Amino acid sequence: MNKALVVDNVSKYFDGKSEVSLLKQWQARLTGGEIEKPKPINAVKDVTFEVNRREIYGVLGPNGSGKSTLIRMISTLLIPDEGTITVFGCDSVKEEIAVKRMINRVSVDAAFFKKLSPRENLLYGARLYGVSAAEADVTARDILQRLGLRPNSYTAPMEEMSRGMQQKVAIARAFLTQPILLLLDEPTTGLDPRSKREVQAFINELRDTHDATIVLTTHDMQEAEALCERIAILDEGEIVAEDTPDGLKRRVKGDNGNPPTLDDVFLQLTGKHLVKEDESSEEEVIEPVL
Amino acid sequence: MLGHLTLDNVKREVRQEFAFVARNFNLVKRYWAWELVWLCYSTANALAVSFIGAGVGVISPDSNVNTQFLITYLIIGTLVWGFMSQIFNNIAEMIAWERWEGTIEYTFMAPIRRISQMIGQMIFAVLYAMWFVMVIGTAMVLFFDIDLSNANLGGMLVILLAGSVSFAGIGVVGSILPLLYPERGAQMTHIIQAFLLLVSGVYYPTSVLPDWLQFFSQFSPATYVLEGMRTAVLPGSTRSDNLFSYILPLLVIGVVMLPLGVYLFQRAEVYAKRKGCLKRNG
Numbered sequence: 001m002n003k004a005l006v007v008d009n010v011s012k013y014f015d016g017k018s019e020v021s022l023l024k025q026w027q028a029r030l031t032g033g034e035i036e037k038p039k040p041i042n043a044v045k046d047v048t049f050e051v052n053r054r055e056i057y058g059v060l061g062p063n064g065s066g067k068s069t070l071i072r073m074i075s076t077l078l079i080p081d082e083g084t085i086t087v088f089g090c091d092s093v094k095e096e097i098a099v100k101r102m103i104n105r106v107s108v109d110a111a112f113f114k115k116l117s118p119r120e121n122l123l124y125g126a127r128l129y130g131v132s133a134a135e136a137d138v139t140a141r142d143i144l145q146r147l148g149l150r151p152n153s154y155t156a157p158m159e160e161m162s163r164g165m166q167q168k169v170a171i172a173r174a175f176l177t178q179p180i181l182l183l184l185d186e187p188t189t190g191l192d193p194r195s196k197r198e199v200q201a202f203i204n205e206l207r208d209t210h211d212a213t214i215v216l217t218t219h220d221m222q223e224a225e226a227l228c229e230r231i232a233i234l235d236e237g238e239i240v241a242e243d244t245p246d247g248l249k250r251r252v253k254g255d256n257g258n259p260p261t262l263d264d265v266f267l268q269l270t271g272k273h274l275v276k277e278d279e280s281s282e283e284e285v286i287e288p289v290l
Numbered sequence: 291m292l293g294h295l296t297l298d299n300v301k302r303e304v305r306q307e308f309a310f311v312a313r314n315f316n317l318v319k320r321y322w323a324w325e326l327v328w329l330c331y332s333t334a335n336a337l338a339v340s341f342i343g344a345g346v347g348v349i350s351p352d353s354n355v356n357t358q359f360l361i362t363y364l365i366i367g368t369l370v371w372g373f374m375s376q377i378f379n380n381i382a383e384m385i386a387w388e389r390w391e392g393t394i395e396y397t398f399m400a401p402i403r404r405i406s407q408m409i410g411q412m413i414f415a416v417l418y419a420m421w422f423v424m425v426i427g428t429a430m431v432l433f434f435d436i437d438l439s440n441a442n443l444g445g446m447l448v449i450l451l452a453g454s455v456s457f458a459g460i461g462v463v464g465s466i467l468p469l470l471y472p473e474r475g476a477q478m479t480h481i482i483q484a485f486l487l488l489v490s491g492v493y494y495p496t497s498v499l500p501d502w503l504q505f506f507s508q509f510s511p512a513t514y515v516l517e518g519m520r521t522a523v524l525p526g527s528t529r530s531d532n533l534f535s536y537i538l539p540l541l542v543i544g545v546v547m548l549p550l551g552v553y554l555f556q557r558a559e560v561y562a563k564r565k566g567c568l569k570r571n572g
């Protein structure tokens with residue numbers, strides 16, 4: 001099977017927060033008055049894309065554009081309201097366990113039991129996937145050493161580690177279970193430049209030697225350019241462009257006559273709604289420059 | 291659902307269940323100072339309640355109380371309640387705890403069946419409750435003269451185990467609340483526990499309660515565990531033959547509550563994943 005991931009017309013809505021206080025809402029209810037329904041947030045709008053086996057696929061977009069929501073739906077942590085997600089032929093809702101066996105995810109926040117050591121956290125994670133503790137222990141030490149973690153941190157509580165170090169343990173946790181689809185939600189946020197490169201090299205290696213497929217979100221354009229074969233740009237929950245990094249750059253104008261960069265792509269393709277609010281005729285900015 | 295019963299599947303299943311046992315014992319170890327505080331507090335509390343038994347004869351000298359009987363009665367109450375509430379707590383708070391640590395998404399993303407997760411939590415909860423009660427029990431033995439020569443120890447153990455299963459079932463139902471209500475859920479499980487303490491006759495026979503509260507007593511597994519234990523330990527009661535009348539309701543509650551709890555939990559999980567209440571930052 002060549003398609004690692006198929007996201008088909010997927011939408012997600014969240015209940016919005018009401019502006020009216022709870023007390024007022026009850027008053028209105030009791031007196032039979034109008035109850036103002038909060039507007040639902042449409043976090044992901046009719047998104048469709050496919051990722052090939054062994055591809056590194058990037059998802060870029062401004063804060064709040066729905067990247068994490070999309071990643072969560074692929075990780076089975078959220079159920080799509082519309083559309084379907086298929087991982088190597090398995091439906092993310094109907095064949096949840098099968099999908100879970102194939103995936104793992106690294107999120108921005110390194111979520112761990114703070115008082116437990118990396119070792120205790122990682123063995124817990126590995127056991128959940130049915131990996132033996134002895135095996136996981138060896139692999140974990142190996143990965144963490146590669147990522148430059150000092151050996152004595154391995155058995156000290158997580159809370160004593162810096163954010164960047166915790167993030168490396170989070171990456172090790174995901175790699176330990178040998179996922180064939182790895183979901184990386186801003187995996188290098190908070191890492192110093194050297195650690196970033198180490199992680200990026202590791203991501204490439206994982207794809208090359210372990211045949212993994214990777215979906216990556218990031219706010220680091222250089223990282224996206226260095227790693228991703230194709231990139232989708234998400235804005236307000238919608239995919240506004242999908243192409244190779246070079247293909248995307250061809251769609252926009254460079255700044256001050258310089259050749260266009262992914263930064264230009266990002267700035268010009270996203271945030272249209274912000275521009276629309278003050279100047280309505282700004283649509284013209286995005287013109288393919290061929 | 292278990293897939294084929296191969297050695298590999300069984301191994302995986304055991305590892306997954308053990309993941310929770312090992313993790314929780316690691317947490318106990320790392321939060322040892324809090325554990326110590328909690329043990330001291332619970333021990334003092336149990337002793338204080340049991341001293342009421344010694345005190346009654348002094349408070350009203352004319353009353354005709356059997357002090358030794360009363361003390362034993364109260365000690366059984368504190369120990370059994372200590373055991374049961376530890377089981378309930380450890381299971382009911384599993385979601386609230388992971389929410390607080392921030393690990394909930396990682397546990398829910400793992401390819402593990404909920405029933406395996408619950409079994410893992412239950413094994414830990416029972417082991418932990420045993421250790422907890424052993425510590426308090428030791429303190430009791432040091433302070434009071436406890437006579438177990440007439441007790442039916444085998445019967446006690448069976449009642450306790452049967453009670454564990456039904457309390458675990460109630461715990462699973464309680465753990466749903468923090469899943470559905472990220473902010474208030476954990477508080478609500480404490481209310482359930484408080485209510486069980488009130489209606490189950492921990493320190494008094496349920497017959498002293500107002501009728502409407504007695505109505506609820508019959509649904510609490512703790513009622514049967516406590517009555518059963520007292521029958522097994524206290525002098526003057528008929529022995530083993532009627533213990534079964536306490537074990538039966540416990541088994542019934544357990545057999546109903548545990549699968550029902552897991553079913554409701556799975557429903558709640560689907561709801562949480564639709565509404566986005568597992569976690570939202572990032």
Ligand SMILES: Nc1ncnc2c1ncn2[C@@H]1O[C@H](COP(=O)(O)OP(=O)(O)OP(=O)(O)O)[C@@H](O)[C@H]1O
Pocket residue numbers: 014015041043061062063064065066067068069070565566567569570571572
């Ligand atoms: N569980 C949730 N409940 C309610 N609203 C949510 C939930 N998760 C996300 N949202 C909303 O959905 C929208 C998209 O959020 P999301 O976290 O997916 O954005 P993002 O692209 O990952 O942003 P960032 O770059 O800041 O990480 C936001 O408006 C957010 O407030």
Ligand SMILES: [Mg+2]
Pocket residue numbers: 067068069185572
């Ligand atoms: Mg995000």
